[in-house]
Amino acid sequence: ATTPAPVGAAEETSYDVIVIGAGFAGITAARELRAKGKRVLVLEARDRIGGRTWTGSFAGHLVERGGTWVESTQPHLGAELTRYSLALEEDLPIDRVMLPTPTGPKAFTPEDGFGRIGTIMDRMFDGSRQYFEKPFEPLYRADLLQSLDKLSLRDRLTQLALTPEEELLINGQTAIYSGGASTDGGFTMFAHWWALAGHTNDGWGETQKYRIAKGTGALLNAMIADAKPKIMLNSTVASVADTGSKVHVTLKSGAAFSAPKAVIAVPVNVWPTIKFTPTLPPALTTAGSQGIAVKRAVKLWIHAKKGAGRFYGQGVEGTSTPIPMLLPFKETSQGMLYVAFSTDPTLDPNSIPQVKAAVKKLGVDLDILGLYTHDWGKDPYALGGWAFRKPKQLTTLYPDVTQPKGRLAFASGDIANGWSGYIDGAIESGLRAAQQTVAAI
Numbered sequence: 104a105t106t107p108a109p110v111g112a113a114e115e116t117s118y119d120v121i122v123i124g125a126g127f128a129g130i131t132a133a134r135e136l137r138a139k140g141k142r143v144l145v146l147e148a149r150d151r152i153g154g155r156t157w158t159g160s161f162a163g164h165l166v167e168r169g170g171t172w173v174e175s176t177q178p179h180l181g182a183e184l185t186r187y188s189l190a191l192e193e194d195l196p197i198d199r200v201m202l203p204t205p206t207g208p209k210a211f212t213p214e215d216g217f218g219r220i221g222t223i224m225d226r227m228f229d230g231s232r233q234y235f236e237k238p239f240e241p242l243y244r245a246d247l248l249q250s251l252d253k254l255s256l257r258d259r260l261t262q263l264a265l266t267p268e269e270e271l272l273i274n275g276q277t278a279i280y281s282g283g284a285s286t287d288g289g290f291t292m293f294a295h296w297w298a299l300a301g302h303t304n305d306g307w308g309e310t311q312k313y314r315i316a317k318g319t320g321a322l323l324n325a326m327i328a329d330a331k332p333k334i335m336l337n338s339t340v341a342s343v344a345d346t347g348s349k350v351h352v353t354l355k356s357g358a359a360f361s362a363p364k365a366v367i368a369v370p371v372n373v374w375p376t377i378k379f380t381p382t383l384p385p386a387l388t389t390a391g392s393q394g395i396a397v398k399r400a401v402k403l404w405i406h407a408k409k410g411a412g413r414f415y416g417q418g419v420e421g422t423s424t425p426i427p428m429l430l431p432f433k434e435t436s437q438g439m440l441y442v443a444f445s446t447d448p449t450l451d452p453n454s455i456p457q458v459k460a461a462v463k464k465l466g467v468d469l470d471i472l473g474l475y476t477h478d479w480g481k482d483p484y485a486l487g488g489w490a491f492r493k494p495k496q497l498t499t500l501y502p503d504v505t506q507p508k509g510r511l512a513f514a515s516g517d518i519a520n521g522w523s524g525y526i527d528g529a530i531e532s533g534l535r536a537a538q539q540t541v542a543a544i
């Protein structure tokens with residue numbers, strides 16, 4: 104299959120594998136395939152690589168507009184950090200925690216505030232060591248997960264019969280991770296993250312502290328420099344046809360390429376925008392139509408004058424706090440950088456007055472100097488933010504959603520066995536898709 108293309112052959116005959124999408128999943132798959140001696144073409148819709156990771160610059164600092172926090176204990180990510188000698192850096196330590204209470208936002212010490220939330224989480228995920236006994240084999244205890252996977256996070260909160268105080272402490276988190284409503288997010292999704300983080304609140308806390316010091320882009324660039332796959336930017340794929348002997352890939356521009364194999368490494372939410380022939384198998388079609396990544400996800404970088412300090416702010420579920428999560432990042436020459444998240448479609452994330460009013464609802468008045476934002480739900484090549492499975496998706500879509508179909512393999516941080524919704528999961532899926540592809544060439 105690796106016979107060189109005859110001289111003068113059309114370009115479409117000169118690749119062994121076409122990888123569609125240059126995020127972490129696609130770039131990992133491309134690197135692995137190159138390491139096996141395969142000729143790889145990566146087709147990327149945007150004018151940049153990285154997908155839902157995007158290292159930019161704001162207020163004189165390197166910031167991530169998409170995925171950021173990683174941990175060296177995340178196995179696939181950790182291996183890449185070691186391989187390319189990349190260091191992690193810790194965000195500013197938090198000195199106070201603003202949490203919602205029945206009488207309004209209140210300041211807690213980090214130990215007290217996060218401790219209170221952790222106590223609720225411990226109850227929420229009670230039994231996770233049994234039902235996620237092997238977190239990287241998520242269905243290892245499918246017997247225990249069948250009924251749990253039917254629950255939304257809201258169903259689980261209801262089961263816990265929380266006091267009004269407890270409900271306020273936790274629902275800002277369950278809502279934001281679910282893309283806005285705790286009814287949308289699957290209970291087993293959050294429980295899976297909890298299990299992967301070691302089944303403890305301390306472990307979970309570690310997952311939101313460290314980032315790649317030189318940026319996620321530095322890791323991607325190291326992978327590309329290592330493998331040198333051919334990458335074509337501004338190449339939006341419109342259709343993928345598997346004829347049984349070849350895969351034909353056609354761009355929106357009309358340009359066409361073909362190869363014996365292809366790796367589909369676009370977000371699951373984007374699958375329905377590509378015409379697949381034959382149509383995708385049922386689990387993949389369902390995953391695409393339901394979507395796995397949260398449909399609403401805005402990330403905001405807020406540059407503010409000094410004064411409010413290193414606070415963490417958390418709001419409540421619903422529309423009363425349009426920015427339900429905010430963390431301190433770094434001091435700047437003029438003030439402080441904060442990172443925040445919103446799923447509220449009525450918030451204009453680029454409006455300083457609106458963002459100021461939203462932060463005030465967390466109990467803090469920020470003197471905002473500037474904003475730097477991205478709306479991932481409105482981004483046509485993402486159509487969503489981080490993966491957060493819905494109720495029943497784990498038990499009904501896995502493992503089918505991770506399996507190759509004909510000449511296609513599928514890679515995405517949305518369908519990892521482990522850290523779905525994370526860069527680690529994207530890398531894991533790229534490794535898997537490359538193995539599946541090589542096995543079959």
Ligand SMILES: Cc1cc2nc3c(=O)[nH]c(=O)nc-3n(C[C@H](O)[C@H](O)[C@H](O)COP(=O)(O)OP(=O)(O)OC[C@H]3O[C@@H](n4cnc5c(N)ncnc54)[C@H](O)[C@@H]3O)c2cc1C
Binds near residue numbers: 146
């Ligand atoms: C706001 C936000 C915060 C996050 N926070 C974290 C975090 O703190 N830590 C963490 O580990 N993870 C985080 N994540 C998740 C993490 O970013 C993703 O899991 C990971 O980047 C997904 O990688 P991927 O390669 O699967 O998909 P993507 O990065 O989305 O890559 C897919 C690529 O396919 C391209 N594409 C789409 N359609 C087409 C087409 N038709 N033709 C050609 N190319 C196409 C896209 O442009 C994109 O480059 C976050 C995500 C978001 C959005």
